[in-house]
Amino acid sequence: MSVAVELAVPGDSFELGEVLTAMEGVSIEIERVVPVRERIIPYVWALGDERDVEAAFVSLPSVESVRRIAEIDQWGLYEVRWHYPINGLVASLAEADAAVVSFVSRNDEWYLDLRFPSREDVTAFYEQCQSNDIPVAISRISDSPGPTAQSNLTDKQYDALLAAYESGYFDIPRRITLTDLAEDMDISTQALSQRLRRGNKALVEESLLDRGAPPTEFGVE
CATH class of the missing domain: 1.10.10 (Arc Repressor Mutant, subunit A)
Incomplete structure (x- = not known):
């Protein structure tokens, strides 16, 4: 049995969220993925000009490269390669072995729906976010039955x-x-x-x- 957690994070509180401020009017969603330390958040959906999206991601120090690999209904799917190790929220997700069900940006905030192996992992994730000055607002924690x-x-x-x-x-x-x-x-x-x-x-x-x-x-x- 896993633990389901829903939370919100301000976009300017972690590096990936800074993409929002760099791309006015662009919507972003993280492709559903189970984090692994070698390949966390490899795919991102973005609605906006391709050049603006790529420029914003490349401007992040932790991003090694980004390329558009598909398009559906004006949404572009981008493959993102990261420099390792990654710090902040992304690293906290990887360390806690959290599965990302949804990771969506709205109005300069990110809303995450996550699954953790245990409540101890949730606690460890939260404490790591606090130590990195990432203001996580958890709105719901519940056991996710099989x-x-x-x-x-x-x-x-x-x-x-x-x-x-x-x-x-x-x-x-x-x-x-x-x-x-x-x-x-x-x-x-x-x-x-x-x-x-x-x-x-x-x-x-x-x-x-x-x-x-x-x-x-x-x-x-």
């Missing part, structure tokens, strides 16, 4: 949600259409749509019931 504990989900709903998640159906922009995903799963588009809607409803109900009082030990806002 599939056997998700009693409100049927097996078919779980399989549909997992396939949609892994195929990039929930990504922005989407990396697969509902029709193509249904073909891959060898079911009708209508059947897949119903499974996703019912599965999402079950997950939302579980999540809302699980919220309760937010933890305060990590400075929750």
